[in-house]
Amino acid sequence: MRKVFPFLICAAAALSFQACKKSSETFQTTAIAEYAPLVPGKYVSYAMDSLVYYTNFNASQVTISYQVKYQVDAAITDNLGRPAYRIFRYIRKTPAQPWVPDATFTGINTGDGYEFIENNYRYIKLKQPIREGFSWKGNTFIDTRSINSEVKYLDDWDYVYAxxxxxxQVGSYxxxxxxxxxxxxDSLNHPITxxxxxxxxxxxxxxxxxxxGMVYRYFLHYEYQGVNRTxxxxxxxYTMIDHN
Incomplete structure (x- = not known):
């Protein structure tokens, strides 16, 4: 009997170690910073097609093309007292023109997520664990339900990794x-007749x-009113054309 107990103790320890190892392997995930690097001087440039909808029933979208560059500027502290980074956006019509400052944004690596503040809207762009099919409420910090909200269409979005x-292949990259x-x-009452x-x-x-970081973005939202067919x-x- 004296020899049995040490054996059982060793076996239990081995099983415990294997369980911890498997648990550790299960919860390993890619760091947020790998997909959202916030380093001063880091930039990504894009071909940007701005889509404007529509003037009448038979009209198609009007597309205006620009180039934009998002560049991480410097470390700052956000309104919640968290470490963050200021991000400048520059714009130009053609490659022959100089970059012109256009807007300022804020990026925050929270450790388990990446938040991006644009026009005072706070998006949770990325979230851990980074794995196929994982989902989260990316617009949870945005007011989509008050009577004065201008972005009700952003309500209750489920962001999902795929x-x-x-x-x-993104552009030439x-x-x-x-x-x-x-x-x-999501769509309602399509096709339109x-x-x-x-x-x-x-x-x-x-x-x-x-x-x-972000290499491609596509966003579209419109409403159709049948009374005047508008x-x-x-x-x-956004399609990436350059980065460092």
Whole structure:
């Protein structure tokens, strides 16, 4: 009997170690900083197509093209007292023109997520664990329900990871490791016909690449009113053209 107890103790310890090892392996996840590097001087440039909707029933979208550059400027403290980074956006119409300052944003790596503040709207762009199919409420900090909210269409969005750590072709770049964040793909009363009274459509997704950040973005939202057959909405498409 004296020899049995030490054996049982060793066996239990071994099983405990294996369980801890498996648990550790299960919860390993890619660091947020790999897909959202916040380093002063880091930039990504995009071809930006701004989509403007519509003037009458038969009109198609009007597209205006620019180039924009997002560049991490410096470490700051955000309104909640957290370490953050100021991000400048520059814009130009053609490559021959100089970059002109256009807007300022804030990026925050919270440790388990990446928040991006744009026009006073606080988005949770990325969230751990970074794994296929994981979802979270990315617009939870945005007022979408008050009577004065101008962004009710952002309400209750489920952000979902897809194609995690997969290669992707974005513009002229063949990227080794990317992920897609699907935000929304929703429509009502489509296809639109001559007897449609009301319809709407919202689509939003982004692609991130390791070591670079966001490399692609597509957003579209519009409403259709059948009374006068008009569309009201907007959209934007960003495709990476340069980075450092």
């Amino acid at each position: 194609n995690v750590d997969q290669p992707a 063949s990227l080794d490791s990317t992920l897609t964040v699907e935000h929304r793909d 001559a007897i449609t009274n009301f319809a709407d459509k919202t689509v939003s997704r982004e692609i991130y690449a390791k070591g670079i 569309y009201n909405g907007y959209g934007v498409r």
